Each structure stands twice: as C-alpha cells, then as structure tokens.
Amino acid sequence: MPNSGPFPSKDADFNNYAQRGNTYLNTNKVRLVINAADLASLTASITQWNITYPLSQNPDTCTVAITKSKNTLRKQIETVLRKIYGDIPKSVLTADDRATLNLKAHAKPTPAPVPDSVPSVELHAGSGNQIVIHYKQEVGKQGSSHHSAKPDKVSHMELCYKTGDPVPANPDGCNKTVSIGKVPHKLNFDTSDSGKHLYAFARWVNTRNQPGPWTALLQILIP
Numbered sequence: 001m002p003n004s005g006p007f008p009s010k011d012a013d014f015n016n017y018a019q020r021g022n023t024y025l026n027t028n029k030v031r032l033v034i035n036a037a038d039l040a041s042l043t044a045s046i047t048q049w050n051i052t053y054p055l056s057q058n059p060d061t062c063t064v065a066i067t068k069s070k071n072t073l074r075k076q077i078e079t080v081l082r083k084i085y086g087d088i089p090k091s092v093l094t095a096d097d098r099a100t101l102n103l104k105a106h107a108k109p110t111p112a113p114v115p116d117s118v119p120s121v122e123l124h125a126g127s128g129n130q131i132v133i134h135y136k137q138e139v140g141k142q143g144s145s146h147h148s149a150k151p152d153k154v155s156h157m158e159l160c161y162k163t164g165d166p167v168p169a170n171p172d173g174c175n176k177t178v179s180i181g182k183v184p185h186k187l188n189f190d191t192s193d194s195g196k197h198l199y200a201f202a203r204w205v206n207t208r209n210q211p212g213p214w215t216a217l218l219q220i221l222i223p
Helices: 011-027 036-057 064-087 095-101
Strands: 120-125 130-136 154-163 176-180 185-188 197-206 218-221
Touching: 011 036, 011 064, 011 095, 036 064, 120 197, 120 218, 176 185
Parallel strands: none
Antiparallel strands: 120 130, 130 185, 154 176, 154 197, 197 218
8 A cells, every 4th residue: 555645655664653643642632622523533543453354364264355345444534634634733743743643834935035145147139120138146156166057046137128228327218128047048130230239138037926126237249
C-alpha cells in the first residue's frame, strides 16, 4: 500500500503508528480540542483492527476476506485521523505533537523582496532600425556571472524610453514602457527614427509587481 500523507506505507509500521496515535490523541484530547465522536470512531476502528490485523499476518488465518477487511479498516482509520488532524487548531500543535503524529509543518513562502539592485543593461544596434537589449545582474550581486540572470524572485525588467531630444532628466521624461522577461529583447523603430538617440532607464520588478530603483540614463544611437 503506497504511503499516504503522514501514514507509514507498510502495514506493520502503520499498526505501530495507529496504536501510538490513538493513545496519544486520547491522552491529549482536551489540549488538542479533539471531537469526542471522532475519537470514539477512531478507537472503535482500531479495536476492530487489533482483531483483524493479526489474522491477516498469520498464514493459517489469512484469507481474501480477512485481507479485504484489514484494508477497509486501514482506510477507515486513515480517514478519521485526517479529519481529526484537520480539525486540530494549528496554534496548539507542539513539536512533540508533530513528531509523534508525523505532522509536518507547512513552510510559509518567503514573500518576494523589493529589488535593491539595478540591472546591468547593454544596448546594441541590430538589423535595420533595431535596438537589441541584454541585461544581467548588477556586478558584484548574486547571479552576475550569468548572461541573463535576474535577482531571486524578480519577474522581469521594466524599461522606459523615448526617442530623440531633449534628453530626459529622469524616467518621468520617457513616454514608452516595455516589460522584458527574457533577453535578448528587440525594439524595432521606424526609418524616420534612424540617427536619433534612444534614451532609457531600467529597473527590476519582483513577482509581486514591486519595482526596484532605476538605473542611470542609458542611451544609444538608433541605426
């Protein structure tokens, strides 16, 4: 029988687990706020299990009917244990409770931090009137040795830009924005933009859509 949740796979191990768990839950029923009816159902199923399980292990008494009954009882015990475990307030569970009942604490995901670094951006002339954009981690930051590495839990790089003079003093002076998840990324311009400067600023944006600081002004001549 495959492993199911906190329950051991082998019947012999499950038997030990069920006996230990039933005793432990009865001893701590008040502190763990266990429903009396559920606990009574568990005890009744284990009482029957204690009759059937030994018969299933003895070659002289093990029959198809006994094996089927044993498997049914195991499912009943697992079902009521899941209900009991699901109803126990997580706030009252101690380390001993979890160790005895094999209940693993679910780790809370670490929220994505607001980026504190800026991308290292390279702008190159592409074919026609195209600008090709590459980014990588800021020098000295984790992942900076990888060509397209982003900081941990960063979703994309945001690039705001404008074409032609005057030079923008800050990102507010740009009139276009693009989100870049993977590089290389290509920006295509009209032939009328050829010879103009492309001015841009870039920043990381995390998986919670929170941006980091902007880079200094980036610029390149549109071919």
